[in-house]
């Protein structure tokens with residue numbers, strides 16, 4: 543990979559150890575994937591934050607990287623969810639040993655200049671690249687959203703690579719950064735109207751079929767941004783999709799080359815309903831309904847507030863979101879309505895990266911196909927997959 547004189551000096555340690563180590567990662571990646579050079583990025587989204595997923599080794603790596611204070615992110619860079627609500631972990635019943643380690647991890651990232659936004663929906667809270675910007679994002683649903691709905695350009699980066707890119711302000715130019723790799727290779731004709739959890743079911747089916755390919759959807763009805771985040775999260779979890787197109791909806795659909803695609807799939811009501819059922823792993827009633835995978839938008843919190851207003855919820859209810867979105871939900875009175883009904887708006891964390899398996903829960907109710915896919919494997923718990931209005935039960 544070609545390096546400028548300054549980039550070579552960065553590799554040689556002339557700008558300090560943090561930058562040298564970060565350049566090591568970027569150059570190794572660039573060489574493996576045949577990148578021609580590094581390209582400037584405007585934004586980074588860094589995953590690998592939960593103590594549950596990175597453990598003590600991850601914490602040590604971060605503290606070591608920040609040691610000589612020589613390199614910090616100077617572009618817009620934000621963090622993925624950690625394993626606790628950073629402020630209210632005690633009230634919500636998170637284990638203390640975990641919360642202490644978790645705060646150290648988040649502080650180590652902040653020392654490297656990564657903002658403690660702690661969300662997988664950074665595009666709702668100020669980390670919003672522009673169309674065709676080069677970026678380095680790592681949480682897979684956020685990658686799918688920023689590539690597909692915003693039309694910025696990123697590969698599915700690992701956490702350490704996105705961190706290195708944030709610190710250097712550059713990423714290797716290959717893969718989805720190049721226009722020719724953003725073409726569709728599967729056309730999906732959907733013959734039924736979709737709503738709510740149907741979008742997750744569609745994403746789950748197509749992610750499995752397309753793997754790391756680029757699906758192009760022809761839908762009967764127009765999805766909103768919440769539907770697109772649900773769809774992308776599911777595509778990126780059952781497969782390793784980084785980019786999808788929706789006809790007449792996403793910004794690059796007309797340059798996706800749909801007319802030249804040979805592989806076609808037809809999806810109807812039957813396939814969607816079968817998948818919805820398949821994602822549920824038990825007949826038992828959930829003891830925790832956990833919404834917000836990916837992290838909830840203000841409209842999604844409002845929807846829940848409308849459903850539970852003036853009622854008492856039987857099971858526990860968490861809606862996971864960022865601290866920024868919750869601040870507005872507080873002002874709008876949604877949080878108060880949800881808390882009066884017995885639920886919680888939980889900040890920072892989520893049902894997958896929190897240690898919920900250590901917190902006495904057995905069956906989790908979710909409206910996200912990604913969560914339904916990961917909770918059994920990453921937390922060892924059963925899931926019920928349905929729309930919000932069917933999951934919440936009242937006294």
Ligand SMILES: C[C@@](O)(CCOP(=O)(O)O)CC(=O)O
Pocket residue numbers: 588589590591592595596622623662680681682683701894895916
């Ligand atoms: C499951 C996931 O959404 C969250 C866990 O990621 P991490 O702990 O930030 O590495 C990661 C992903 O899908 O990229």
Ligand code: SF4
Pocket residue numbers: 622623662681683775834835836837862891892893894895912913916
């Ligand atoms: S598992 Fe879901 S809520 Fe958790 S970080 Fe990933 S997309 Fe976000």
